[in-house]
Amino acid sequence: MTANNPYVPFPSKIKEIIKHTEKEWTFRMQYTGDVKPGQFYEVSVPKYGEAPISVSGIGEDFVDLTIRRVGRVTDEVFKLNAGDTILLRGPYGNGFDTSLYANGEVIVVAGGTGVSPVRGVIEALAHTADAKDKHVIVGFKSPGDMLFRDDLKRWADQLDLILTVDGAPEGYEGNIGLVTKYIPDVPIRDVKNAQAVVVGPPAMMRFSVMGLLQKGFEEKNIWVSQERKMCCGLGKCGHCRIGSTYVCLDGPVFNYVDSKDMID
Amino acid sequence: MGYVISRTGFESVIEKLGQQYRLYAPVRKVGEGRYTDVDVVRYDFVTKFDEIELEAKSDYAFKELLTPLSQTLFFFTENEVKEADFDDRDVIIFLRSCDMHAVKRLDAIYLENKFADPFYERIRKRVKFALIGCAHSYEDCFCVDMGTNRTTEGYLFSIDVAGDEIKSDVACPDVAALFEAADAKAEEVVPAYVTENEVRVTVPEKVPNEIYKHGMWDEYTARCINCGRCNFVCPTCTCYTMQDVFYTDNGKVGERRRVGASCMVDGYTNVAGGGQYRRTNGERMRFKVLHKVYDFRKRFGYDMCVGCGRCDMVCPEYISFANCINKLNDAVNELEGGASK
Ligand SMILES: Cc1cc2nc3c(=O)[nH]c(=O)nc-3n(C[C@H](O)[C@H](O)[C@H](O)COP(=O)(O)OP(=O)(O)OC[C@H]3O[C@@H](n4cnc5c(N)ncnc54)[C@H](O)[C@@H]3O)c2cc1C
Ligand code: SF4
Ligand code: SF4
Ligand code: FES
Numbered sequence: 001m002t003a004n005n006p007y008v009p010f011p012s013k014i015k016e017i018i019k020h021t022e023k024e025w026t027f028r029m030q031y032t033g034d035v036k037p038g039q040f041y042e043v044s045v046p047k048y049g050e051a052p053i054s055v056s057g058i059g060e061d062f063v064d065l066t067i068r069r070v071g072r073v074t075d076e077v078f079k080l081n082a083g084d085t086i087l088l089r090g091p092y093g094n095g096f097d098t099s100l101y102a103n104g105e106v107i108v109v110a111g112g113t114g115v116s117p118v119r120g121v122i123e124a125l126a127h128t129a130d131a132k133d134k135h136v137i138v139g140f141k142s143p144g145d146m147l148f149r150d151d152l153k154r155w156a157d158q159l160d161l162i163l164t165v166d167g168a169p170e171g172y173e174g175n176i177g178l179v180t181k182y183i184p185d186v187p188i189r190d191v192k193n194a195q196a197v198v199v200g201p202p203a204m205m206r207f208s209v210m211g212l213l214q215k216g217f218e219e220k221n222i223w224v225s226q227e228r229k230m231c232c233g234l235g236k237c238g239h240c241r242i243g244s245t246y247v248c249l250d251g252p253v254f255n256y257v258d259s260k261d262m263i264d
Numbered sequence: 265m266g267y268v269i270s271r272t273g274f275e276s277v278i279e280k281l282g283q284q285y286r287l288y289a290p291v292r293k294v295g296e297g298r299y300t301d302v303d304v305v306r307y308d309f310v311t312k313f314d315e316i317e318l319e320a321k322s323d324y325a326f327k328e329l330l331t332p333l334s335q336t337l338f339f340f341t342e343n344e345v346k347e348a349d350f351d352d353r354d355v356i357i358f359l360r361s362c363d364m365h366a367v368k369r370l371d372a373i374y375l376e377n378k379f380a381d382p383f384y385e386r387i388r389k390r391v392k393f394a395l396i397g398c399a400h401s402y403e404d405c406f407c408v409d410m411g412t413n414r415t416t417e418g419y420l421f422s423i424d425v426a427g428d429e430i431k432s433d434v435a436c437p438d439v440a441a442l443f444e445a446a447d448a449k450a451e452e453v454v455p456a457y458v459t460e461n462e463v464r465v466t467v468p469e470k471v472p473n474e475i476y477k478h479g480m481w482d483e484y485t486a487r488c489i490n491c492g493r494c495n496f497v498c499p500t501c502t503c504y505t506m507q508d509v510f511y512t513d514n515g516k517v518g519e520r521r522r523v524g525a526s527c528m529v530d531g532y533t534n535v536a537g538g539g540q541y542r543r544t545n546g547e548r549m550r551f552k553v554l555h556k557v558y559d560f561r562k563r564f565g566y567d568m569c570v571g572c573g574r575c576d577m578v579c580p581e582y583i584s585f586a587n588c589i590n591k592l593n594d595a596v597n598e599l600e601g602g603a604s605k
Contacts, residue, residue: 005347005382007337046340047510047518070536229535231506235377238503239532244562249378263476264541
């Protein structure tokens with residue numbers, strides 16, 4: 001074997017599986033080492049392939065990977081149980097710099113599985129001294145699609161959480177509407193200095209950023225996380241490239257000033 | 265140090281080198297071209313001088329050796345991952361100046377771009393070069409405007425055929441000893457290089473974002489059939505897709521490969537759930553062309569395209585990359601002219 005071959009994955013034991021929905025489970029993986037929210041691993045299933053998966057939680061001796069079952073690789077992962085081993089390589093990418101959001105007003109807008117990469121950011125916000133100035137808007141398709149229900153309950157007490165669904169059966173008591181609907185009413189005192197984090201499907205990100213800009217947020221204070229097809233995570237396969245940017249190396253977290261000029 | 269050597273003398277030099285190195289050179293494959301009765305020149309291993317095609321430009325680049333079209337990285341058995349072996353004998357690649365410059369581009373992606381790729385590095389370390397001089401330009405070359413027409417270092421020796429003699433600039437003392445042993449005459453030799461091409465291109469210095477929406481790309485949506493051949497012949501295209509397989513007779517063993525990928529071909533950006541970028545061939549052409557003459561430069565400081573003209577030679581729709589660069593430059597000028605008015 002070539003020494004330090006970055007393509008060689010390492011084994012990690014599944015400590016626990018948390019089932020949010022039928023298709024979305026969090027795999028709590030044994031791990032000690034440096035890792036930041038917003039970074040990702042290549043989950044490697046020999047004979048089936050690899051899939052980039054964001055870090056959705058970080059603990060002393062674990063990382064959480066929240067995986068949506070959609071195809072070849074993820075199907076295989078969903079056949080595993082606690083105690084089994086998954087091969088991983090990474091972490092890759094830059095991740096969020098949570099120190100930027102420690103002080104002052106912050107708004108996080110996250111949609112669907114986009115909550116995964118920012119879960120660590122929200123967790124950090126929940127534990128800041130001025131957590132009441134941390135506003136989090138989280139949207140899911142329907143009440144049945146909600147992820148991290150326990151966290152959502154806790155966050156509702158710790159910071160200013162707005163939980164919404166795109167649609168719901170009659171009788172649902174929570175908020176209904178797209179995340180963008182709630183952006184204008186978030187109470188921000190000093191909008192020129194407030195920070196914003198936006199993660200979710202492309203259209204949701206586009207409209208959320210528009211909403212924030214209309215509200216008066218500075219471009220340089222808005223942070224987004226991008227997803228593209230990735231085969232390597234190492235700046236080699238080319239699939240994630242946008243212009244002169246490699247999402248796997250230079251991202252996936254970008255300042256809006258840079259990301260607005262990135263055209264696929 | 266330079267030498268002039270007889271053909272037979274040079275044949276013996278090549279034969280001796282062949283005992284020490286694998287020799288990877290352009291070879292004429294008779295009748296294997298695009299149409300029956302058309303030859304193709306592609307790279308292969310040789311042992312004799314007369315197997316090397318020194319007159320025609322190669323249709324395919326040398327890169328297969330460094331970045332194979334399909335390369336097994338790992339073998340999987342039931343509970344073991346084994347890195348695939350490779351032939352670790354030293355190699356001499358025979359190539360022209362443009363391709364020598366292309367090696368620098370491959371290195372930029374595979375050795376620099378933050379991580380070094382061990383599968384590339386292990387073979388790259390084994391590779392040395394012999395420069396084939398260019399006595400004249402070929403039909404589609406635009407190396408002069410891309411600044412790749414001349415190579416002055418990085419090779420063991422050069423080859424220029426002059427009648428019954430070969431002229432070589434020899435940089436490696438061990439190779440020089442072989443020339444001496446074959447009765448070569450010492451003489452100053454500068455490898456031949458071209459200073460003019462019929463095809464001229466002007467690469468825009470800066471490309472404004474408006475170019476992405478420019479109508480110039482529509483032509484390619486209409487003409488290009490997204491076959492990807494332009495990528496596969498290009499000495500500087502490096503993209504690949506990871507592919508895992510298991511052997512059908514026994515689902516427990518299999519392998520992980522990487523196979524060459526083309527940004528022109530469907531599926532390049534597809535993600536689970538139907539997400540896709542650049543649906544039209546015009547957008548794909550824009551992505552490819554801007555990478556070759558702009559985006560790569562923004563990252564590494566020089567253009568990716570080396571002006572070898574192979575993509576123009578291979579395109580079944582007669583799409584000219586060189587023309588496209590010039591159209592791009594015109595469109596940029598037009599946009600900038602418009603902006604300053
Ligand atoms: C930076 C990043 C972070 C991600 N984080 C998560 C996460 O936290 N949770 C989650 O469930 N999903 C995440 N995804 C998406 C996830 O990688 C894909 O759903 C997954 O690759 C699908 O693999 P599959 O083999 O099961 O599906 P298939 O559809 O069978 O995929 C086949 C192949 O296509 C490629 N591919 C397909 N979709 C994607 C995609 N969206 N991105 C990159 N490559 C793709 C892969 O190479 C894969 O091997 C992330 C993607 C990126 C780029
Ligand atoms: S070779 Fe020609 S037709 Fe084929 S993808 Fe390239 S430009 Fe399009
Ligand atoms: S883009 Fe065309 S001309 Fe430029 S290096 Fe590649 S094959 Fe040669
Ligand atoms: S994922 Fe391969 S280059 Fe970024």
